[in-house]
Amino acid sequence: MKRTMCVFMGIVFVCVCVQAKSAKPVSSPKAEAAKTPKPPFGGTIFVCRNIITDDDPTSFKSVVAIGRGERKMFDRRLNRSPKVNAYLFTATFDDGQTMEIRVNPEFGADGAMAQAKKYLPYIGQMPFTLRKDVQNVLIHKGKKGFGGGGKGILIHTDMGDSYIRGGILAETLCHEASHTSLDQTHSADKNWLAAQKADGAFISGYARGNPRREDVAESYLLYFAVRYKPHRIDDKLREKITKTIPNRIAYFDAQNLPMHPVAPLGELGRLAGTDVQNKLKLSDDQKAKINTLRLSLIAQIKKLEKQQAKICELERKYDAKSIKLLTAGQRKILDGLKEQKR
Ligand SMILES: [Zn+2]
Numbered sequence: 493m494k495r496t497m498c499v500f501m502g503i504v505f506v507c508v509c510v511q512a513k514s515a516k517p518v519s520s521p522k523a524e525a526a527k528t529p530k531p532p533f534g535g536t537i538f539v540c541r542n543i544i545t546d547d548d549p550t551s552f553k554s555v556v557a558i559g560r561g562e563r564k565m566f567d568r569r570l571n572r573s574p575k576v577n578a579y580l581f582t583a584t585f586d587d588g589q590t591m592e593i594r595v596n597p598e599f600g601a602d603g604a605m606a607q608a609k610k611y612l613p614y615i616g617q618m619p620f621t622l623r624k625d626v627q628n629v630l631i632h633k634g635k636k637g638f639g640g641g642g643k644g645i646l647i648h649t650d651m652g653d654s655y656i657r658g659g660i661l662a663e664t665l666c667h668e669a670s671h672t673s674l675d676q677t678h679s680a681d682k683n684w685l686a687a688q689k690a691d692g693a694f695i696s697g698y699a700r701g702n703p704r705r706e707d708v709a710e711s712y713l714l715y716f717a718v719r720y721k722p723h724r725i726d727d728k729l730r731e732k733i734t735k736t737i738p739n740r741i742a743y744f745d746a747q748n749l750p751m752h753p754v755a756p757l758g759e760l761g762r763l764a765g766t767d768v769q770n771k772l773k774l775s776d777d778q779k780a781k782i783n784t785l786r787l788s789l790i791a792q793i794k795k796l797e798k799q800q801a802k803i804c805e806l807e808r809k810y811d812a813k814s815i816k817l818l819t820a821g822q823r824k825i826l827d828g829l830k831e832q833k834r
Contacts, residue, residue: 525703528693532732535698536710537667541659542724543717544617544666551585551623551753552616555593555608557601558582563594566646568636579604583612587752589623591615596632607631611647614662615669619716621749622669625676640668640709641675663713670709678747679708687739695737711737715744719761720754722786723793742766759811759826760786772822781817785810 533539558580566573579601581593593612595604608631615629627643635654639646645668655661678684688707694700699710714733717725718741725733734741746767762768764786769779789810796802815823 521703522701525694525700528700531694531696531700532736533696536696536713537660537663539714540717540725540729541663543713543721544662545724548617548662549753549755550613550616551587551589551620552612553584553586555581555583555605555612557605560597565594565596565630565632566639567596567630567632567634568639568646568648569632569634581605581608583608583615583629585616585623587620589620591623591626592628594628594630596630598633599631604631607649611652611665614665615645616753617662618666618669619720619749619751619754621751622666622673622712624750625673626669638664638668640671643672645669645672666713666716667709670712674708674712675705678743679704683746684708684740684743687737687743690739691737693736695733695740711740712744715741716754719745719765720751722790727787760789760807760814762826763814768826772818772825774822778817782814785814 560577561580562575563578563580564573564575565578577597578594579597579599581595581604583591583593585591593608595607597604599607608629611629611631615623615626625643626645629645629647631647631649633650634648635650636648638648638651638655645665652661655664688694688703694703694707694710695714696706696710699707715737718730718733722730745765748767760782763772763774763782769782774782789806792806796806815826818826
């Protein structure tokens with residue numbers, strides 16, 4: 493678990509980058525990554541504070557105290573995993589997932605429950621694909637970097653408060669949960685490594701300095717923004733992301749990752765996915781028209797932020813327009829894709 497933990501404080505960023513530059517082996521992934529162009533961002537959790545907002549739905553349902561128990565809890569203040577008599581809670585999510593929340597005794601019983609209740613709604617905002625391997629959440633005091641990996645997420649509450657003030661708590665949790673739930677399957681996958689190579693660039697300095705450890709987590713957050721929250725990022729930012737990592741975006745598209753409680757962007761959102769476009773063999777003209785519809789929808793959703801009913805109505809209208817662009821054969825294939833998904 494320690495190996496995959498990561499730290500976000502600026503000072504560590506700098507250390508990591510210096511290490512990457514002075515790395516000796518000529519053909520190591522780090523040395524190869526160092527030859528790529530300067531990434532557009534330092535670290536992706538700092539890029540946009542509104543990718544996930546407090547208005548987004550959460551799958552978190554309930555939390556119940558289950559007493560105390562001895563647990564080995566990694567604590568970044570000590571840089572080791574002492575056994576502590578933690579306050580334990582079971583958290584339940586509306587898709588049936590459960591997690592054990594382990595809170596350091598330093599909070600006391602009431603304080604421990606309050607901390608669990610504070611972080612769980614944010615954890616429940618993450619799509620299932622990021623929550624799926626998170627079996628435990630460790631909560632300590634202290635202003636130390638969060639962590640992800642193994643089967644858990646590490647939270648230090650003074651750092652959490654500063655992320656809340658900065659509006660990037662949910663984004664940071666997504667980064668950490670990517671380590672827990674995505675790294676093992678994807679970070680060494682040959683298609684992922686091929687996508688890295690084909691892009692010939694990294695989305696952030698943090699990813700470039702740690703191409704095997706941080707690239708999936710750094711890339712996924714902004715992929716998520718482009719695909720599922722496009723109305724929360726501006727056009728310039730979207731362009732920067734899609735131009736820097738198009739092959740990684742296509743890779744994630746092809747995985748069909750389960751997203752609950754994050755709503756899909758309707759048929760039009762699906763049709764914008766590289767994987768679906770390839771399966772339907774869309775013509776360049778169809779692709780261009782779909783892109784135009786998508787940009788127009790995103791622009792209109794931006795104006796309607798927080799008026800969910802109107803957004804749904806608008807999405808339905810655009811879905812209908814996008815389906816009209818398809819041939820009868822393509823519609824049939826699209827229906828088939830839906831069947832498989834169920
Ligand atoms: Zn990380």
